[in-house]
Structure formats: C-alpha cells, structure tokens
Amino acid sequence: MNIVVCIKQVPDTTEVKINPQTGTLIREGVPSIMNPDDKGGLEFALQLKDKFGAHVTVITMGLPQAEAILREALAMGVDRAILLTDRKLGGADTLATSSAIAGALRTMDFDLVITGRQAIDGDTAQVGPQIAEHLDLPQVSYMEDLQYNESTKTFTIRKQTEEGYQILEVQAPCVVTALASAVSPRYMRVNGIVTAYDKEVEVWGADRIQVPEERIGKAGSPTSVYKAFPKQLKPAGETHEVTPEEAVELIVNKLKEKHII
Amino acid sequence: MNLTDYKDVYVFAEQREGKIQNVALELLGKARELADANQEKVVAMLLGKHVRENAQELIAAGADEVLVVDHDLLAEYLTEPYTQAITQIIKERKPSIMLIGATTIGRDLGPRVSARNVTGLTADATKLEISDDEAHEFRMTRPAFGGNLMATILCKDHRPQMSTVRPGVMQKLPADPDRKGTVVDFKVDFDEKKISRVKIVKTVKEEKTVADISQAKVLVSGGRGVGSKEGFAKLETLAKELGGEVASSRAMVDAGVMEQSRQVGQTGKTVRPSLYLACGISGAIQHLAGMEESDLIIAINKDKFAPIFSVADLGIVGDLHKIVPLLTERLKSLQK
Numbered sequence: 001m002n003i004v005v006c007i008k009q010v011p012d013t014t015e016v017k018i019n020p021q022t023g024t025l026i027r028e029g030v031p032s033i034m035n036p037d038d039k040g041g042l043e044f045a046l047q048l049k050d051k052f053g054a055h056v057t058v059i060t061m062g063l064p065q066a067e068a069i070l071r072e073a074l075a076m077g078v079d080r081a082i083l084l085t086d087r088k089l090g091g092a093d094t095l096a097t098s099s100a101i102a103g104a105l106r107t108m109d110f111d112l113v114i115t116g117r118q119a120i121d122g123d124t125a126q127v128g129p130q131i132a133e134h135l136d137l138p139q140v141s142y143m144e145d146l147q148y149n150e151s152t153k154t155f156t157i158r159k160q161t162e163e164g165y166q167i168l169e170v171q172a173p174c175v176v177t178a179l180a181s182a183v184s185p186r187y188m189r190v191n192g193i194v195t196a197y198d199k200e201v202e203v204w205g206a207d208r209i210q211v212p213e214e215r216i217g218k219a220g221s222p223t224s225v226y227k228a229f230p231k232q233l234k235p236a237g238e239t240h241e242v243t244p245e246e247a248v249e250l251i252v253n254k255l256k257e258k259h260i261i
Numbered sequence: 262m263n264l265t266d267y268k269d270v271y272v273f274a275e276q277r278e279g280k281i282q283n284v285a286l287e288l289l290g291k292a293r294e295l296a297d298a299n300q301e302k303v304v305a306m307l308l309g310k311h312v313r314e315n316a317q318e319l320i321a322a323g324a325d326e327v328l329v330v331d332h333d334l335l336a337e338y339l340t341e342p343y344t345q346a347i348t349q350i351i352k353e354r355k356p357s358i359m360l361i362g363a364t365t366i367g368r369d370l371g372p373r374v375s376a377r378n379v380t381g382l383t384a385d386a387t388k389l390e391i392s393d394d395e396a397h398e399f400r401m402t403r404p405a406f407g408g409n410l411m412a413t414i415l416c417k418d419h420r421p422q423m424s425t426v427r428p429g430v431m432q433k434l435p436a437d438p439d440r441k442g443t444v445v446d447f448k449v450d451f452d453e454k455k456i457s458r459v460k461i462v463k464t465v466k467e468e469k470t471v472a473d474i475s476q477a478k479v480l481v482s483g484g485r486g487v488g489s490k491e492g493f494a495k496l497e498t499l500a501k502e503l504g505g506e507v508a509s510s511r512a513m514v515d516a517g518v519m520e521q522s523r524q525v526g527q528t529g530k531t532v533r534p535s536l537y538l539a540c541g542i543s544g545a546i547q548h549l550a551g552m553e554e555s556d557l558i559i560a561i562n563k564d565k566f567a568p569i570f571s572v573a574d575l576g577i578v579g580d581l582h583k584i585v586p587l588l589t590e591r592l593k594s595l596q597k
Contacts, residue, residue: 013406013547094384095376121406123527124384126372129340133376138458139340141369156462161365163277164467171458181521222381222419226400228412231550237558239576241565244583248591251559251584254575258557260479260503260536261595 001054001148003045004108006101006115006131007038007073009066013120034069037116041178043185045114046077048148055079057108061089061101067201074196075188081199086206091218094122098130100216103209105135111172112155117142117179128177139175140168144182148172267420270296271356273347274305274319274327275366277338281315283476284362284428286322291389291431292360293323295399298391301357302326308346310336313444320442323434328354328447334456337464338366341456344373346449351378356421358399360389363425371425381416383424387531389431408527408550429475429531430554474523479505479536482525482552485512486541486562486581493519495582496540499589502596508532510542526551540581544569561585 011030034042048054057080058073060066070081082104089100105113113135115128125141132139144165145158159166160179188196206216214220240250255261270292275282285305292303305324307315309331316327328350334342347370350356359374361367363385375382388402398415401424405412416422474480481500483493493507500507509519511526525532527547537555542548544560544567552558553572560573561581570576577584 011406013409093381094372095379095381098372098376122384123404124372124382125368126375126382126384129369129372130376133344133373136455139369139373140459142365159365161464164465166464167462169460169462174458222375222379223383223414223416226413226415228405228410231404231409231411236571237574237576239565239570239573239578241578244579244587247561247577247579247584248587250575250577251588252591252595254557254559255536258536260557261592 001048001052001112002057002108002110003048003054003112003114004057004059004105004110005038005042005045005073005078006113006127007042007058007060007069008035008116008119009033009060009062009069010035010119010121032065032068034072035116035119036180037118037178039116039185040180040183041114041116041176042073042076042078043183044143044146044178045112046186048112049077052148052150057082057110059084059101059104061085061097070201071196072188074199074201075192076186077189077192080202082202082204084204084209088206088213088217091221092216093221093223094124094126095130095222096216096218096220098127099134099211099220100206100209101127102131102134103211103216104204105131107209111153113137113173113175115175115177117177125177128175132175135175137173137175138170139177140170141177143176143178146176262418262420264418264420267355267357268299269302269304269354269356270358270360271304271306271350271354271421272324273359273361273367273370274307274315275362275364276307276309276312276315279309279312279315281318282362282364282428283433284364284367284426285319286433287428287431288360288362288426289319289323290434291426292358293434295358295389295391296325299357299397304328304354304356306330306347306350308335308343313446316444317438318436320440321436321438323440325442327442327444329444330447330449332449332451334451334453337461339456339459339461340369340373341459342451343370344377345451345456347374348377349449350447351421359421359423361423361425363427367425371423375423378421380419380421380423381414383414383416385427386414386424387426387430389424389426404527404550408546427531429533474506474508474525475530475532477506477532478534479503479538480508480525480532480534480555481505481538481540482508482510482542483513483519483540484510484542484548487513488541490518492541492582495585495589499538499585499592502589502592503536505534505536510548511545539569539573540585542569543567544572
C-alpha cells in the first residue's frame with residue numbers, strides 16, 4: 001500500500017501576540033510548526049505502515065524553509081519526502097494550492113491520500129476536498145479513525161459529525177482529511193532524527209507537476225485579498241476592583257439596565 | 262465567462278432528517294440583504310428526500326424561490342450526489358453568489374463544489390456585504406492568521422462567488438408565514454457510478470445532553486480560573502438562574518473538565534448571546550474571536566491585566582468563586 005500525506009508548515013498562531021500600541025501583529029519570533037491536523041494524519045499513515053508495511057510519502061508545498069517539517073516527518077518514520085517549491089506557485093489561494101498538489105500527486109502511485117482537516121493559519125478546511133476533486137477521487141473529511149480491508153481494497157472510515165459519527169466504506173484510492181484530536185502523534189525517534197538528515201528531501205519545481213500555469217499560483221486563484229487589517233476591538237467598558245458584594249450590585253444593575261433580568 | 266449572465270443569491274438550505282438547520286435560516290436573512298442591495302432574488306436550494314414540505318419555512322425566512330431536489334440518493338448527506346446536484350444547479354441557473362453553512366456538511370460540500378466549478382470559496386466569512394459604490398462588489402471578510410487579522414476577500418472573475426459562514430454569525434429574520442415565494446422541482450441527472458464509491462455503513466447519534474450553545478441567549482462561560490468540575494457546578498447554577506447555558510474556554514476542554522461541544526472560540530463555536538458572562542477566562546485572541554459579538558459582555562477575573570477586559574462592557578477584578586455564588590443568591594432573591 002502506498003500512502004501520501006500532505007502536510008503544511010504553519011506559524012504557531014497560539015503564540016501570536018498583538019502590539020497593544022499599534023494594534024498590529026507581532027510576527028517576529030513566532031515559531032513554525034507542522035500543522036497539528038496534518039501531524040495527526042501522518043500518525044494514521046505511520047500506523048498503517050506499522051500494520052501493513054505501507055510505504056509513506058510526505059509532500060509539502062511552501063517556501064524552502066518548509067524542509068524542516070519534512071525532516072521532522074522523516075524522523076517520525078516516513079519513507080520519502082517531497083518539497084514542492086517554486087515562485088510560480090506563490091500567492092496561491094486554496095484552489096490554486098490544491099491544483100498544484102493534485103498535479104504532484106498525479107505523478108505518483110497511491111492508494112490513500114491523507115491531509116489534515118484544516119491548517120491553523122487559515123482554518124479553511126478546503127484544500128483536502130479540492131485535491132480529491134481535481135483527482136476525481138472520493139473524499140471523507142473529519143476522519144477520526146480508519147481501517148484498511150486488504151481483500152476488498154476498501155477503507156472503513158469513522159467520520160466525526162456534529163451529532164456523533166458516521167461509518168463509511170470507501171473504495172481505494174481515496175482522499176481523507178484527518179483530525180488532530182483523534183490520535184496522538186508519535187515522537188521523533190532518536191535514530192530517526194539522525195537518519196533524517198542523511199535522507200534526501202526531493203525538491204520539485206513547478207515544471208515537475210504539469211499543471212497549466214493559469215491553474216497555479218496567483219493566476220490560478222479565483223479569490224484575492226482586497227485588504228487585510230487588524231481586528232477592530234470594540235472600546236473597552238469600565239473595569240472595577242471592588243468587594244464581592246459591590247461586584248454583585250454592579251452586575252445586577254447592568255443586567256437590569258440591559259433588560260436581561 | 263460572461264459575468265453579467267450570473268445573478269441572484271443562492272443559499273444551501275441544509276437539512277438533517279428533514280429538519281432545516283438554523284444556519285440555513287441565518288444565511289437566508291443575510292442573503293435577503295445582499296439580494297435587495299442588487300435588486301436580485303434569494304433562491305434556496307433544498308436537497309433531500311421528502312423535503313418539499315420544508316419549502317415554506319425557507320420562504321418565511323426570506324427566500325423568493327425554493328429549488329427542491331428530491332431524490333433517494335440525497336436522503337442522507339454524501340459528498341458526491343450533493344456536489345452533482347449543486348453543480349447542475351450552477352450550470353443551469355448561473356448564480357452570482359452562493360452561501361453555505363460552515364457545518365461538517367457545508368465544509369465538506371463547499372470546497373468540492375468550488376473545485377468542480379473552478380470558482381473561489383471564502384471560508385467562514387464573518388461579514389458579507391455589497392459595496393455601496395458603483396461596482397457593487399461582493400466583499401467577504403473573514404478572520405485570518407488564527408483570528409489575529411481580518412481579510413476582505415473578492416472573487417472578481419469567477420462565478421458563483423462562494424462563501425461558507427459559521428452557525429451563529431449571521432442573524433435570521435423573524436419568520437413571516439405570509440411571505441410569498443415559488444417552489445420549483447429541479448431534476449438532476451446523477452452519475453451513479455461515481456456515487457457508488459462511498460457507502461454509508463451506519464450513522465450514529467451519540468447521546469449528548471448538551472444544548473447548542475450557539476443558540477443560547479445567555480452564556481455563563483468558564484476558563485482556567487474556574488479550575489474544576491466543582492467550579493463549573495457553580496457556574497451551572499448561575500446559568501440556570503439566568504435561563505442560560507454553560508460554556509467553556511479551550512483550556513478547560515483540553516484539561517478534560519468540559520466537553521468540546523461547549524467550547525467557545527476559534528476552534529470551538531462562535532456565539533453572540535444577549536449576555537456573555539466570562540468567569541476566570543483570560544481572553545486569548547482565539548477565544549475573543551468566538552464571542553466578541555455578544556450584545557453584553559461581563560467579565561470576572563482576578564488578573565486586572567487580563568485581555569478579556571478589553572472587550573468587556575463591565576469588568577470585575579475579583580474572585581469568581583466568591584462572586585458567582587453571591588450573584589446566584591441575589592438573583593434568586595430578586596425572583597421572589
């Protein structure tokens with residue numbers, strides 16, 4: 001079985017702070033990490049490798065420094081790592097991103113593609129399903145567990161829903177998007193860390209993926225950012241340091257004033 | 262693509278087991294406003310099996326026309342048949358704008374539809390507007406960078422201009438049972454071979470005792486300062502007294518004290534109740550993103566520098582473990 005896991009390097013947005021004077025983001029010093037849902041997806045792939053001897057490839061599209069998360073994946077035990085990087089791929093929205101990654105996947109053999117459900121820097125949850133569409137493959141999003149049935153070449157997948165879950169049976173090959181909360185990713189192995197730096201990270205340019213230029217990068221992006229701005233927080237109200245009894249009075253008066261009680 | 266061929270605002274009227282989801286009604290309310298700005302129609306797309314009887318509810322919520330696609334293959338949501346149905350609607354009807362609820366269904370369907378129809382999809386917009394200049398541009402604003410930044414997105418040269426919106430973000434119109442609209446049966450030719458690649462083995466509803474916090478009028482929400490299940494029991498008594506529900510910050514969900522379905526914030530739910538009473542919540546930006554639209558925010562926290570005070574209408578620096586029980590008693594005595 002061949003599995004490809006699509007991963008993304010993201011800023012650790014939980015570490016982002018706002019400059020209170022200017023109201024702008026402080027981006028400096030924000031660490032980059034492997035997107036948590038992608039790491040969950042990678043763990044699912046490595047579990048299938050443990051069980052079935054699956055061959056696991058990771059691919060990321062991004063800037064050259066995204067190599068760091070590929071090294072991390074190698075240290076966790078993947079067999080092959082690909083960095084898709086090219087100026088022509090820059091400025092891509094989700095559709096152009098998924099077109100490029102789907103183009104790379106088209107050149108590979110696989111039974112299963114795993115992506116994270118969503119990336120913490122964008123929270124769109126779009127690229128996985130869009131890759132599936134470009135490849136004309138079935139998709140299951142919000143995957144929290146999957147089993148492979150070798151005899152029927154199908155996956156039995158547990159999908160999270162608002163009300164509970166669904167069990168779906170899907171023909172291979174297919175695309176699933178994984179939830180980080182469903183699994184605990186393994187740590188990098190000590191000898192894995194050492195060998196990770198001996199292994200080659202393949203660097204692919206846009207010429208490797210044979211997708212028309214009007215489908216990738218900025219040109220292939222139907223959406224564009226008209227403007228970006230720091231969030232306008234409404235002006236703060238009054239804050240009081242008072243005794244519990246006085247606090248209760250203040251709260252009750254406010255609730256009466258706003259007709260809550 | 263001739264952009265002038267595309268018109269009207271289409272809403273995916275998500276239903277589950279024949280029940281229209283609240284988010285669909287909220288989107289119809291917003292769609293009404295967008296359509297009126299361009300003198301266009303609001304069209305609801307109602308997909309399912311035996312769902313025709315729900316059409317009037319959608320008209321009452323703001324739709325001018327309801328397209329009913331009634332088919333066995335649509336009885337329970339699956340990506341492929343729903344994508345095929347909506348794609349055929351796009352091909353034949355040429356919508357200008359399409360709105361979809363950002364539920365587990367909508368976030369599965371939206372990207373698939375956008376890719377099949379080669380158009381843009383804005384994820385989880387919090388503001389949708391038609392510009393009031395001559396261009397009448399459709400502008401979609403959403404949080405970016407983990408909620409730290411807002412970005413306004415355009416989809417200039419592709420149609421439909423699609424956006425998902427999280428439940429609780431837009432407001433539904435008061436239902437008007439006298440509103441008139443048309444109901445049209447829309448026929449779809451399905452490619453069943455593609456559909457057969459995925460089968461539902463079973464759908465399981467877990468017994469969840471929780472109410473939907475995104476619909477609650479009053480939320481008493483707790484964070485790290487509450488600390489324990491015992492602490493939340495105090496919040497629950499207060500919430501009951503106010504006719505509301507208990508919610509939680511991410512910290513208390515990660516700690517296993519509260520269930521995920523009650524989590525407010527970027528990775529939880531978006532809420533805009535009449536009252537949000539934040540107890541022992543410091544107010545990380547990811548949390549604020551999920552609750553700052555609340556009508557009235559009252560915060561109790563020991564740390565006077567807690568960021569929650571920057572969005573609170575009334576801030577109390579103090580010990581919630583003392584204030585919450587006192588407040589509950591006071592409200593009880595007022596009831597008498």
